[in-house]
Amino acid sequence: MPIDPAAAVAAPARRxxxxxDHRDVLLYHLGIGAGGAATDDAELRYTLESRLQVLPAFATVAGGGQAAGGGLAVPGIDVDPATVLHAEQHIALHRPIPVRGxxxxxxxxxxxxxRGRAAVIVLRSExxxxxxxxxxxxxxxHVRGEGGFGGSPGPDRRRAVPSREPDHTVDRATRPDQALLYxxxxxxxxxxxxxxxARAAGFERPILHGLCSYGLVLKAVVDTLLAGDATRVRSYRARFAGIFLPGETMRIRMWADHGRVQVLATAADRDDAAVLADTVVTFD
Incomplete structure (x- = not known):
C-alpha cells in the first residue's frame, strides 16, 4: 500500500x-502584497528594514525550501505528487518571529x-x-485515492460562518505577477x-500559491483588527477551499469575538468563490 500509517507515524523526525534575515522577510511581505501604497506608514512596517516587523505567516517560508520539512519524503509514504493537495495550515506562535534568525x-x-476516498497526512514541525x-x-x-484503510477520520474542524453580518469586509487587489514574486x-x-x-493540470492559467493567499489574509486581519501589530497574533488556522488567480481581488470577511476572529476569504471576481474557509486567528 502506498501509505503505511503506522510506519509513517513511527518514522524518525527530520531536522x-x-x-x-531582513531581505527574506521583505521579499515575503512583497510577495503577499505589502507595499502597494509604498510610502504609507502602515505599509512601511512590512517593507522598510528600519521599521520592520515579521508577519507570523512568514513561518511557512522561513529558510526557503527548508521550511517544508522535507515534504512527504517519509518512510511509509509513497504517493503520486499529482494526487496531493495542501489541505490545511496551522501556525501557533510561542513568541514574535525575529527579523533575523x-x-x-x-x-x-x-x-x-x-477520510474515505482520501488520506490526510498531518506534518507537525517544532x-x-x-x-x-x-x-x-x-x-x-490531502492525498486522493489513499483512504479507506480503517483509520480515524480525525476531528471535524468545519466552521459555519456566523449568521450575522461581518464586522469587517475588506477587498485586497493582487498583481497579475503576484505568483511570480511570491x-x-x-x-x-x-x-x-x-x-x-497549469493547462495540463486543468487550470486556465497559473494559479496563486495557497500559502500566498494565507499570508495575504493574515495581513488583512492584522491591519484591520490589530492596528497593524503582527506581534499580537497567537495562532492562525485555515483550510484551502479553492483556487485564486493572480490579478483577482480577494474579499475578506471578518467576525471578531473576544481575542479571536473567524475569517472567510473569497474571490470577488468569481461570484465570491471560496478561497480560504474554516479560518480562525487568535490574538492578544
Missing amino acids: ATLEW KAVQTTRVAEVLD VADEDGPLWTAEASA RLSGDFNPLHADPRF
Whole structure:
C-alpha cells in the first residue's frame, strides 16, 4: 500500500536548520502584497528594514525550501505528487518571529487520517532557536485515492460562518505577477508560473500559491483588527477551499469575538468563490 500509517507515524523526525534575515522577510511581505501604497506608514512596517516587523505567516517560508520539512519524503509514504493537495495550515506562535534568525526545525508525521476516498497526512514541525521555542506548525496534505484503510477520520474542524453580518469586509487587489514574486520565497512549483503546466493540470492559467493567499489574509486581519501589530497574533488556522488567480481581488470577511476572529476569504471576481474557509486567528 502506498501509505503505511503506522510506519509513517513511527518514522524518525527530520531536522533542518532554518536561517533568514531582513531581505527574506521583505521579499515575503512583497510577495503577499505589502507595499502597494509604498510610502504609507502602515505599509512601511512590512517593507522598510528600519521599521520592520515579521508577519507570523512568514513561518511557512522561513529558510526557503527548508521550511517544508522535507515534504512527504517519509518512510511509509509513497504517493503520486499529482494526487496531493495542501489541505490545511496551522501556525501557533510561542513568541514574535525575529527579523533575523537561525533556528532548528524538527518535523514528523503526527497522524494519518482516513477520510474515505482520501488520506490526510498531518506534518507537525517544532521550530526553536537558542532562546527557546519560536513556533509550531501543522500542514495537512490531502492525498486522493489513499483512504479507506480503517483509520480515524480525525476531528471535524468545519466552521459555519456566523449568521450575522461581518464586522469587517475588506477587498485586497493582487498583481497579475503576484505568483511570480511570491515564488521567490521558495516554492517554485511550475503550476504557479508556467501556463502550459497549469493547462495540463486543468487550470486556465497559473494559479496563486495557497500559502500566498494565507499570508495575504493574515495581513488583512492584522491591519484591520490589530492596528497593524503582527506581534499580537497567537495562532492562525485555515483550510484551502479553492483556487485564486493572480490579478483577482480577494474579499475578506471578518467576525471578531473576544481575542479571536473567524475569517472567510473569497474571490470577488468569481461570484465570491471560496478561497480560504474554516479560518480562525487568535490574538492578544
